[in-house]
Amino acid sequence: MPSLIDIRRRIRSVRNTQQITKAMKMVSAAKLRRAQDRVIASRPYGAALRALLADVAAAAGADERVAAHPLLARRPEQRVQLVLITSDKGLAGAFNSNLIKAALRFAAEHKPAETEFVLIGRKGRDFFRKRAVPISAEHVGMAKVQYEDAAAIAQKLMERFGGDEIDAVFVLYNEFKSVMAQKVTLAQILPAELPQQAEAVDFIFEQPPLEMLENLLPRYVENEIYRALLESAAAEHAARMTAMEAATSNASEMIDNLTLYMNRVRQASITKEIIEVVSGAAAAE
Numbered sequence: 001m002p003s004l005i006d007i008r009r010r011i012r013s014v015r016n017t018q019q020i021t022k023a024m025k026m027v028s029a030a031k032l033r034r035a036q037d038r039v040i041a042s043r044p045y046g047a048a049l050r051a052l053l054a055d056v057a058a059a060a061g062a063d064e065r066v067a068a069h070p071l072l073a074r075r076p077e078q079r080v081q082l083v084l085i086t087s088d089k090g091l092a093g094a095f096n097s098n099l100i101k102a103a104l105r106f107a108a109e110h111k112p113a114e115t116e117f118v119l120i121g122r123k124g125r126d127f128f129r130k131r132a133v134p135i136s137a138e139h140v141g142m143a144k145v146q147y148e149d150a151a152a153i154a155q156k157l158m159e160r161f162g163g164d165e166i167d168a169v170f171v172l173y174n175e176f177k178s179v180m181a182q183k184v185t186l187a188q189i190l191p192a193e194l195p196q197q198a199e200a201v202d203f204i205f206e207q208p209p210l211e212m213l214e215n216l217l218p219r220y221v222e223n224e225i226y227r228a229l230l231e232s233a234a235a236e237h238a239a240r241m242t243a244m245e246a247a248t249s250n251a252s253e254m255i256d257n258l259t260l261y262m263n264r265v266r267q268a269s270i271t272k273e274i275i276e277v278v279s280g281a282a283a284a285e
Contacts, residue, residue, distance in 0.1 A: 007262040011255055018251035024091065025244035031040035032179070032237035038145070039176055039234045046227050053216050057194040060209035069218045070162035071192045081136065081157065081166045082106060083225070084128075085173040085232040086121030087095070088140055092236055093180065094114050094118075095174060096123040102184050103172055107133070116166065118153070120229070136160075145233050158221055161193040163191045173228045174235035180233035180242060189224045192217055 002010075084103050086096045103124070107115040118137045119125040125138050137156065142149055160166050169190035174182040 009260045014251050014254050021244045021247040028241035029236045035234035039230045056209050057211045060213050074191050075167045077167045079114050079166045080115045081169045083118040083171040084124045086124035087236045088122040092240040096240040098184050145229045151222045154222040154225045171228050173232040175231045176234035179238045
């Protein structure tokens with residue numbers, strides 16, 4: 001049976017851990033608010049860009065040069081690029097493990113095609129560095145999502161795709177649904193899938209539709225990478241806040257159980273001392 005000193009020391013240790021998890025929860029909650037605002041603000045822009053792309057694609061559909069665009073070329077998938085977006089830090093529940101499992105499953109399902117990885121986030125990088133997988137790029141320290149960073153990654157992917165180095169590009173990330181729910185999402189960004197227009201509308205374009213399409217497609221790919229990074233950042237803070245809240249609650253329950261156990265041990269010790277005193281007095285008579 002542990003002594004009272006050991007139990008008190010353990011209670012003090014759990015209480016210190018509880019203070020840390022509570023502070024981490026508050027920090028994640030503050031960061032989540034900003035990240036959530038950025039995600040919500042970016043979604044209408046992405047929807048408007050896809051709608052504009054659908055209009056331009058419908059207008060340029062009769063042009064045979066559309067199918068010859070480098071970002072629309074469809075080839076047999078022999079070399080596949082997977083952009084995996086994880087976090088730089090842990091303590092976020094199953095946020096990273098779910099993504100890593102999905103990435104391993106993706107590579108297995110696409111065999112015999114070779115899957116190359118673009119690893120965004122330290123957790124994914126550290127995991128796949130220890131595995132015999134081809135890694136074409138690594139990006140860490142991107143907690144503050146900037147459009148310039150997303151555009152640089154997208155430009156490199158478009159250059160490799162246009163140069164026939166890879167045949168398809170997929171992005172794997174956690175999509176932010178709510179504070180309690182994040183969805184592992186796999187999206188193909190290259191070759192670009194032109195959105196279909198719901199209803200035919202006769203637009204008059206100042207520029208030729210094909211020229212507009214050539215300008216919009218790179219922006220579309222950049223925006224898809226940027227949106228995935230924003231979604232992942234918000235989902236990470238939500239997952240960490242939920243995990244730290246659960247850890248704080250578990251610490252409170254553990255402190256209560258340890259306090260109850262300590263009182264029982266102290267009561268047993270007092271009872272034993274009383275019995276010894278009574279027994280000694282009875283023997284002295």
